Amino acid sequence: MKTYKNPDKTSWDLLCKxxxxxxxxxxxxxxxxxxxVKKEGDKALIRFTEQFDRVKLTALKVTxxxxxxSVAFIPDNLKDAILTAKTNIxxxxxxxxxxxxxxxxxxxxxxxxxxxxxxxxxxxxxxxSAPLFSTILMLGIPAKIAGCxxxxxxxxxxxxxDIDPVIKYVAHLIGITQVFKVGGIQAIAxxxxxxxxxxxxDKIFGxxxxxVTAAKQFxxxxxxxxxxxxxxxxxxxxxxxxxNPVFVAADLLAQAEHGADSQSILLSNSLTLLEQxxxxxxxxxxxxxxxxxxxxxxxxxxxxxxESLSTGFExxxxxxxxxxxxxxxxxxxxxxxxxxxxxxxxxxxxxxxAGDYLSGTNHTLPTNGYxxxxxxxxxxxxxxxxxxxxxxxxxxxxxxNKIEIMAATEQLTAHQMSVTYRLNxxxxxxxx
Amino acid sequence: MKTYKNPDKTSWDLLCKxxxxxxxxxxxxxxxxxxxVKKEGDKALIRFTEQFDRVKLTALKVTxxxxxxSVAFIPDNLKDAILTAKTNIxxxxxxxxxxxxxxxxxxxxxxxxxxxxxxxxxxxxxxxSAPLFSTILMLGIPAKIAGCxxxxxxxxxxxxxDIDPVIKYVAHLIGITQVFKVGGIQAIAxxxxxxxxxxxxDKIFGxxxxxVTAAKQFxxxxxxxxxxxxxxxxxxxxxxxxxNPVFVAADLLAQAEHGADSQSILLSNSLTLLEQxxxxxxxxxxxxxxxxxxxxxxxxxxxxxxESLSTGFExxxxxxxxxxxxxxxxxxxxxxxxxxxxxxxxxxxxxxxAGDYLSGTNHTLPTNGYxxxxxxxxxxxxxxxxxxxxxxxxxxxxxxNKIEIMAATEQLTAHQMSVTYRLNxxxxxxxx
Numbered sequence: 044m045k046t047y048k049n050p051d052k053t054s055w056d057l058l059c060k061x062x063x064x065x066x067x068x069x070x071x072x073x074x075x076x077x078x079x080v081k082k083e084g085d086k087a088l089i090r091f092t093e094q095f096d097r098v099k100l101t102a103l104k105v106t107x108x109x110x111x112x113s114v115a116f117i118p119d120n121l122k123d124a125i126l127t128a129k130t131n132i133x134x135x136x137x138x139x140x141x142x143x144x145x146x147x148x149x150x151x152x153x154x155x156x157x158x159x160x161x162x163x164x165x166x167x168x169x170x171x172s173a174p175l176f177s178t179i180l181m182l183g184i185p186a187k188i189a190g191c192x193x194x195x196x197x198x199x200x201x202x203x204x205d206i207d208p209v210i211k212y213v214a215h216l217i218g219i220t221q222v223f224k225v226g227g228i229q230a231i232a233x234x235x236x237x238x239x240x241x242x243x244x245d246k247i248f249g250x251x252x253x254x255v256t257a258a259k260q261f262x263x264x265x266x267x268x269x270x271x272x273x274x275x276x277x278x279x280x281x282x283x284x285x286x287n288p289v290f291v292a293a294d295l296l297a298q299a300e301h302g303a304d305s306q307s308i309l310l311s312n313s314l315t316l317l318e319q320x321x322x323x324x325x326x327x328x329x330x331x332x333x334x335x336x337x338x339x340x341x342x343x344x345x346x347x348x349x350e351s352l353s354t355g356f357e358x359x360x361x362x363x364x365x366x367x368x369x370x371x372x373x374x375x376x377x378x379x380x381x382x383x384x385x386x387x388x389x390x391x392x393x394x395x396x397a398g399d400y401l402s403g404t405n406h407t408l409p410t411n412g413y414x415x416x417x418x419x420x421x422x423x424x425x426x427x428x429x430x431x432x433x434x435x436x437x438x439x440x441x442x443x444n445k446i447e448i449m450a451a452t453e454q455l456t457a458h459q460m461s462v463t464y465r466l467n468x469x470x471x472x473x474x475x
Numbered sequence: 476m477k478t479y480k481n482p483d484k485t486s487w488d489l490l491c492k493x494x495x496x497x498x499x500x501x502x503x504x505x506x507x508x509x510x511x512v513k514k515e516g517d518k519a520l521i522r523f524t525e526q527f528d529r530v531k532l533t534a535l536k537v538t539x540x541x542x543x544x545s546v547a548f549i550p551d552n553l554k555d556a557i558l559t560a561k562t563n564i565x566x567x568x569x570x571x572x573x574x575x576x577x578x579x580x581x582x583x584x585x586x587x588x589x590x591x592x593x594x595x596x597x598x599x600x601x602x603x604s605a606p607l608f609s610t611i612l613m614l615g616i617p618a619k620i621a622g623c624x625x626x627x628x629x630x631x632x633x634x635x636x637d638i639d640p641v642i643k644y645v646a647h648l649i650g651i652t653q654v655f656k657v658g659g660i661q662a663i664a665x666x667x668x669x670x671x672x673x674x675x676x677d678k679i680f681g682x683x684x685x686x687v688t689a690a691k692q693f694x695x696x697x698x699x700x701x702x703x704x705x706x707x708x709x710x711x712x713x714x715x716x717x718x719n720p721v722f723v724a725a726d727l728l729a730q731a732e733h734g735a736d737s738q739s740i741l742l743s744n745s746l747t748l749l750e751q752x753x754x755x756x757x758x759x760x761x762x763x764x765x766x767x768x769x770x771x772x773x774x775x776x777x778x779x780x781x782e783s784l785s786t787g788f789e790x791x792x793x794x795x796x797x798x799x800x801x802x803x804x805x806x807x808x809x810x811x812x813x814x815x816x817x818x819x820x821x822x823x824x825x826x827x828x829a830g831d832y833l834s835g836t837n838h839t840l841p842t843n844g845y846x847x848x849x850x851x852x853x854x855x856x857x858x859x860x861x862x863x864x865x866x867x868x869x870x871x872x873x874x875x876n877k878i879e880i881m882a883a884t885e886q887l888t889a890h891q892m893s894v895t896y897r898l899n900x901x902x903x904x905x906x907x
Binding site: 120121123124125127128130131134135138139141144146148149152154156157159160161162172173174175176177209245246263266267268272287289290293294296297299300301327330331332333337378381382383384385386387388389390391392393394395396397398399400401402403404405411412413414415416417418419421423426427428429430431432433434435436438439442444445446448449450452453454455456457458459460461462464465468469 | 552553555556557559560562563566567570571573576578580581584586588589591592593594604605606607608609641677678695698699700704719721722725726728729731732733759762763764765769810813814815816817818819820821822823824825826827828829830831832833834835836837843844845846847848849850851853855858859860861862863864865866867868870871874876877878880881882884885886887888889890891892893894896897900901
């Protein structure tokens with residue numbers, strides 16, 4: 044943690060720089076795994092799972108029975124929470140569907156857009172000590188609303204060759220039937236090329252470690268799309284003198300527990316608050332479970348004093364945080380000046396974790412400054428918008444000559460003639 | 476041109492393969508230009524323009540006077556056509572703005588999305604023999620509607636160090652003031668890093684040759700976004716026995732004149748029509764200007780007979796064409812089975828060139844099979860959608876415990892505690 048006072052604008056670039064973990068050059072490894080998965084399919088997946096996950100699988104696919112019966116392992120209060128999350132995420136994402144509206148741009152010229160689901164999507168859920176089932180909700184639910192025909196879920200098996208019941212339960216709950224026990228680079232390769240068991244997909248979603256991230260980037264050259272460029276998670280909080288330091292500290296810590304490269308930033312126009320929050324962090328950290336991660340990521344934590352809140356918002360727009368928490372009075376009056384961020388949390392009783400789990404907004408958001416030029420995942424991420432147009436005879440007689448003139452200016456004679464042949468025909472065959 | 480009859484599904488993959496021109500490995504060149512532009516700014520731009528475009532510029536920026544006075548060089552009928560295009564493109568794209576709607580997902584939990592323009596966008600317009608001003612309309616108009624603060628236009632100078640008046644006219648007409656005479660890799664590098672004169676942008680749009688394409692791809696690693704992955708232009712036409720072979724041939728040729736790697740495909744359930752169209756192409760080509768290009772690109776032209784139109788649509792979805800023209804009766808009944816394409820043109824009097832120039836739809840569309848997983852450019856391409864949420868005390872008391880349970884299951888204790896501290900406070904301080 045480091046405190047800065049009224050940092051000069053010349054220092055902002057440096058202050059906006061993200062923490063970077065040393066990452067190995069994985070190109071060679073990714074290339075090898077991709078080549079072998081493409082060539083040998085499931086056989087290669089089994090082999091790489093033994094090599095990287097140290098478990099020898101007999102079956103890659105989770106059976107329907109297994110998905111079905113997972114419900115027995117889920118406590119009622121967790122089931123209840125998951126159902127609320129599902130309902131809220133559905134409500135929020137269903138509302139993002141844009142209805143078709145036909146626009147008559149010129150007389151007889153009708154244009155519109157229609158939504159079509161991306162047919163095949165892949166969802167990657169990382170392994171590790173805890174089952175990250177919330178991301179299945181965040182990616183699977185909009186995929187279902189969009190109407191994606193095929194939803195493939197890949198997640199690495201644990202030491203006993205199985206996956207957590209809650210992963211199975213959530214997949215089953217939202218109707219994902221193709222669940223595979225495969226992780227890492229080999230999972231991304233499988234969804235890129237397809238194997239005997241795993242379908243090739245059009246777009247791959249989901250978080251992952253540096254191997255998965257490198258593999259998703261590599262997959263792009265094979266025509267697959269991905270959800271978002273990768274980067275460590277981050278929060279920026281703007282708080283004033285009335286903010287509760289206990290809540291602010293808790294929110295900074297919640298972000299910091301994600302990983303050693305996570306970043307938490309606090310901006311305030313109150314030095315007292317900055318001091319109180321620093322004290323609170325030291326107090327709260329004692330009772331938390333991920334102290335190892337926290338001790339590293341808190342080194343990236345910045346507490347910045349700005350005399351004016353407006354300057355704070357300017358800094359925030361420069362930083363372009365994945366999550367932006369406003370713990371200030373009259374936050375309404377600042378909303379319009381927020382330009383670059385993934386998701387905004389307003390007021391003292393709106394912790395980021397609400398959006399992470401169940402308020403209904405998506406938790407897959409742009410990191411690493413990409414909030415300048417990317418939106419978070421939404422229903423749009425699973426849909427293509429196709430334009431349609433229909434021009435009547437009258438319509439073409441109306442605009443045809445203008446197309447000819449524009450095409451001629453661009454020296455595209457064949458474009459011009461495609462209209463000329465039609466106009467000549469209409470002149471001969473349509474009574475005025 | 477080659478004709479296929481009822482090709483077996485096993486051959487579809489091959490038939491859907493795009494023509495590929497030999498392209499050099501440009502990595503080294505792109506790297507060099509980027510490094511020098513980053514280091515030396517405008518000085519490097521002047522030097523590369525002399526080296527690649529063979530013209531020594533004294534000024535990179537087109538002056539406001541120069542933009543203003545361009546109107547004198549534009550014939551009235553062209554001005555009139557451009558104004559119609561502008562009006563139609565504006566109408567169609569303004570309608571794409573999605574209004575903010577607040578959703579109360581649970582009691583006291585309000586979530587919504589707001590649009591924010593991408594602040595700085597760059598538009599690249601290729602040089603060459605003809606001024607491609609239509610792309611300025613297609614990219615500049617939605618950028619203006621979105622409210623992008625800074626719109627930068629780069630286009631290579633001609634042999635006399637100037638750019639075509641119609642480029643200046645259209646830029647001026649839609650309110651683009653930052654127009655620079657710089658093209659190729661150096662233009663993309665300039666918009667990626669910024670120079671003394673040219674602002675760094677957040678997203679780069681626009682078509683280009685293999686140098687520009689390679690540079691746009693390279694720019695991605697510096698945090699810039701781009702409009703779409705690149706590929707040659709293409710059309711797929713589905714026509715039945717009632718289609719007019721003159722129109723169909725003209726549309727195939729219009730596509731084919733774009734470049735040697737362009738592809739035109741015709742599917743029909745009528746062998747007679749296929750033969751008539753082939754004859755017509757030979758007839759029409761005589762009067763066209765780009766015979767060199769056409770003689771090459773027509774080698775990529777495929778005429779495919781399918782007994783059933785439905786199979787034709789299935790093939791089209793596999794091919795995922797940039798442009799899809801339906802010259803069939805009762806096209807309405809097929810619309811819902813179209814899944815993968817950029818833009819659809821319906822009926823005998825809806826030539827693709829209408830959409831290329833002025834019906835109002837965008838002409839920047841996914842090529843090379845990317846219509847499976849990408850939409851064409853629209854207002855959405857210039858906008859980020861930021862999620863907002865505000866939870867009341869009552870709202871958090873309502874959903875708080877569910878967040879705690881989910882966070883605990885994912886073993887994210889600090890996430891859990893960020894809710895617990897708030898609930899504890901509310902229990903003490905809020906009367907039930």
